[in-house]
Amino acid sequence: MLIAAKLEEVLAAKAVKALIDEAILTPKPGLVDADNSGAHADMSLEHMLTSAYALEETFREIASISYLHPVNQELREKIAAIGRQGEQTMLSATNGVNTHKGAIWALGLLVSAKATNPEEQNPIKILETAGRIASYQDRYRPTSYTHGQAVKKKYPVMGAEEEAQLGFPHIRHASLPALINARTLGKTEDAARIDALLSLMATVDDTCILHRGDWADLVEIKSMANEFLEYGGFATEPGRDIFQYLSAYCKSKRLSPGGSADLLAATMFLVS
Numbered sequence: 342m343l344i345a346a347k348l349e350e351v352l353a354a355k356a357v358k359a360l361i362d363e364a365i366l367t368p369k370p371g372l373v374d375a376d377n378s379g380a381h382a383d384m385s386l387e388h389m390l391t392s393a394y395a396l397e398e399t400f401r402e403i404a405s406i407s408y409l410h411p412v413n414q415e416l417r418e419k420i421a422a423i424g425r426q427g428e429q430t431m432l433s434a435t436n437g438v439n440t441h442k443g444a445i446w447a448l449g450l451l452v453s454a455k456a457t458n459p460e461e462q463n464p465i466k467i468l469e470t471a472g473r474i475a476s477y478q479d480r481y482r483p484t485s486y487t488h489g490q491a492v493k494k495k496y497p498v499m500g501a502e503e504e505a506q507l508g509f510p511h512i513r514h515a516s517l518p519a520l521i522n523a524r525t526l527g528k529t530e531d532a533a534r535i536d537a538l539l540s541l542m543a544t545v546d547d548t549c550i551l552h553r554g555d556w557a558d559l560v561e562i563k564s565m566a567n568e569f570l571e572y573g574g575f576a577t578e579p580g581r582d583i584f585q586y587l588s589a590y591c592k593s594k595r596l597s598p599g600g601s602a603d604l605l606a607a608t609m610f611l612v613s
């Protein structure tokens with residue numbers, strides 16, 4: 342078994358690598374990538390990378406506090422405090438740009454889950470443990486109103502919180518199988534990751550999309566992402582065409598699938 346100090350380093354490095362791999366994956370519809378900033382006027386690749394590196398200490402602290410810790414209310418509240426501090430670290434590093442709030446949440450929970458039982462290798466079990474941790478009430482949660490809360494008042498959707506509490510169903514049923522299938526089919530790693538991202542965009546009720554856009558936008562984006570996958574992705578001309586159309590749609594309407602991007606990073610953390 343890895344000793345605690347080494348485990349902290351390994352898990353924090355893996356979480357940061359997942360954030361970097363997600364940021365540099367190119368092309369991505371509506372998201373910041375190595376070519377452009379997608380639907381974002383205030384965010385660049387530099388913001389994403391600076392934020393990722395700044396968060397290493399946050400993930401290390403989460404791993405350290407979670408090491409062999411029982412899954413209980415105390416653990417939930419300890420990592421919530423570190424996660425909230427991590428959000429401040431992110432905002433300081435990016436001059437106030439919200440690059441990774443959802444990713445701190447998802448990856449923070451996965452780092453914690455893995456550290457509670459370092460022997461566990463099965464991604465599904467790690468997701469289940471993360472779901473159990475997320476299901477304890479966070480009694481010190483600030484009362485401030487978030488975009489996710491505003492969206493959930495308007496539409497009957499699950500946001501980032503429910504996604505985690507249910508053990509990340511979209512990772513289990515969409516991105517993890519999509520990534521593994523694409524690798525098995527011999528696709529390049531970038532093509533496999535793009536398939537995984539689009540499998541999330543085809544299914545996730547992304548509160549980032551619903552906050553900037555509306556229900557019709559979410560339906561349209563899901564439908565185009567589905568078509569991309571059905572056409573065989575970048576391997577076919579109709580697949581490439583629909584990807585261009587989806588990217589143009591997101592950019593012209595300022596729509597960003599930030600929640601799907603976070604879940605892709607979480608997927609890569611599990612099966613790097």
Ligand SMILES: CC(C)(COP(=O)(O)OP(=O)(O)OC[C@H]1O[C@@H](n2cnc3c(N)ncnc32)[C@H](O[C@H]2O[C@H](COP(=O)(O)OP(=O)(O)OP(=O)(O)O)[C@@H](O)[C@H]2O)[C@@H]1O)[C@@H](O)C(=O)NCCC(=O)NCCS
Nearest residue numbers: 421424439440441442443444449487488489501548599600
């Ligand atoms: C419980 C929390 C998840 C808070 O949840 P809530 O829904 O209240 O909070 P939000 O502020 O809306 O943030 C949730 C972020 O999660 C991502 N996301 C969205 N939809 C989903 C989904 N269906 N499944 C999974 N993840 C999802 C998304 O993050 C990305 O988008 C961010 C930018 O989004 P947004 O704020 O809307 O846009 P801005 O650019 O800021 O504004 P505009 O320009 O549009 O005006 C970006 O950061 C991506 O990461 C959502 O934003 C949880 O966060 C919490 O309580 N944390 C406290 C600490 C804690 O307990 N930690 C424990 C583990 S560390």
Ligand SMILES: Nc1ncnc2[nH]cnc12
Nearest residue numbers: 364372373440599602603
């Ligand atoms: N690549 C990306 N672009 C914009 N928002 C994001 N949130 C997480 N990853 C992102």
